Each structure stands twice: as structure tokens, then as C-alpha cells.
Amino acid sequence: MTVKRKKKSTFMGGKSVTVAFSLCLLAVVAMIGMYTVGKSDQKQKELEQQVAEAEQKQAEEKEKQEEARKAQEQELEREQEQRQEAASASAQRQKETEEKEEGKETHAAYGAELESDFQVEQAEIAENIVIDEIEEASIMDADAEIDEPTLSFSPDMDKLMWPIAGNVILDYSMDKSVYFSTLNQYKYNPAVIIQGSQDASVMCAAQGKVTSIDTLDETGTTVTMDIGDGYELIYGQLKELMVKEGDYLKAGETIGYVSEPTKYYAQEGCNVYFEVRKDGVSVDPMPLLQ
Secondary structure, three states, X not given: OHXXXXXXXXXXXXXXXXXXXXXXXXXXXXXXXXXXXXXXHHHHHHHHHHHHHHHHHHHHHXXXXXXXXXXXXXXXXXXXXXXXXXXXXXXXXXXXXXXXXXXXXXXXXXXXXXXXXXXXXXXXXXXXXXXXXXXXXXXXXXXXXHHOOOXXXXXXXXXXXXXXXXXXXXXXXXXXXXXXXXXXXXXXXOOEEEEOOOOOEEEOOOOEEEEEEEEEOOOEEEEEEEEEOOEEEEEEEEEOOXXXXXXXXXXXXXXXXXXXXXXXXXXXXXXXXXXXEEOOEEEOOHHHEO
């Protein structure tokens, strides 16, 4: 009996070892499976990230290519516009040249025709020249006697109108020098420099006669008028004159218009040079202006 129990115990022990070994093997297999699954998930994530980065890079490259294409198209458009403008300008110059040539030919032909007509009529006109000149001189003398007003100016009784409404930017000064910005120096000023806007009307300050019209470096187009009793008025920095030498004007009538300043008054800007002389000597206009 004793021998039989020992054999049963040995059998049971061997079975327990087999079961334990099987459980260990299953545990190892399970761990390997879990490790493999985890490894696969990580690798899948890495692949997905790489794909995303590749797609982003491809999108950026595509965007750069699109920008480069648009820039190239814009450059081609600019070149096309420049070529069109150049062609248009060339055509315009050619047209102007052709028109000038046609004008010269027409003018030459017309001039020849006029010269022929003039030669035919010259003899007839010559016969009446002397008579016409005598009659015209008589008429002019009669008109001069009738139209020429008596000029008189008294500073005690009369006042001058302002030739233009504006601020005095340089005062009359013959007892001391004043600073001229454009010239960057001090010098005497025989007139008042009145600020004005370009193209503004310049009015006659008193009734008078236009005695001279000059173009001077300093004051540009300059008009001198005699207003009587040895007084003269000088207007400078003018353009588009409405008067000529010998004309009589009343106070307030338009002499001309404000011009761009000469190089002597570039810093001061558009202005009217207004000078008053008595017996050829400059006097201060301010006490005479109303």
C-alpha cells in the first residue's frame, strides 16, 4: 500500500509542472503580442506624421510655384504694355512728322499763290498808300486830341488803388537794406513786393498812360505808366498783357496777369512788383495806397 501512494504523488507533481510551464509560455506569448502591437501602433503614427509632413511640403512647393507663375505673368504683361506704349509713341511721332511735312508743302504752295496775288495787287495798292497815310495821320491826330485825357496826380488829394489784393512780403526800403530770401543777401528795395496767386488779375492803380513795356531779368514783363505831375507807376512780374505802349487806362482796369516769379524771387513765390517814382526817384508807395 505504501508503494502505490508514492507513485500517485509523483504523477501529480509532474502534471503541476506541465501546467505551470504552459502558463508561463502563454504569458510570454501574450507579452510578445502586446509588445508587437505597441510597436506597430508607434510605427503607424510615425508613418502618418511623415505622410503629413510630405503633404505639407508639397503644398508649400505648389504655392511657391504658383506665386512664381503669377510673377512671371505680371512681368510678361508689363513688358507687353511697355512694347505697346513704345509702338504707340513711335506711331504718334511718325504721324506728327508726316503732318508737319504736309503742312510745309501746303504752306509753300499757299505762299506761292499769295505772292502771285500780291504782285498783281501791289501796283494798285501803291497808288493809294500816300493818300491813306495822310488820311490816317489826320484821323490819329484828331483822335489824340479828343481821347487823350489830362493826367494829374496829387498825393494830398489822390490815392492809389492796390494793383492786387495780397500781403506785402517785402517792404519799400531805401534808407536801409532788407533781406531777400532767394538772393540770400541784404539790399535796398525801391518797391513793395505784394504776394499774389498765379494768373490773378493785376489792376491799374491810377489813371495813366502806358509809356513802356520791357522784359527785365529781375522783374520779368514790366509795364511803366505815367500818371501825371512827374509820377510814374511800375508794375513787374506780369504776363499776358492787356495793354500796349500808348494806351490810356483808368483806375481799376486790367493791365495783365500774375506770372511765375523770376529767378530773383523764387523763394518769395508769385508776386507783383509795384514801384512809384516821382521825377525819376523811387518813393514809398505805402502812404499813397488807399
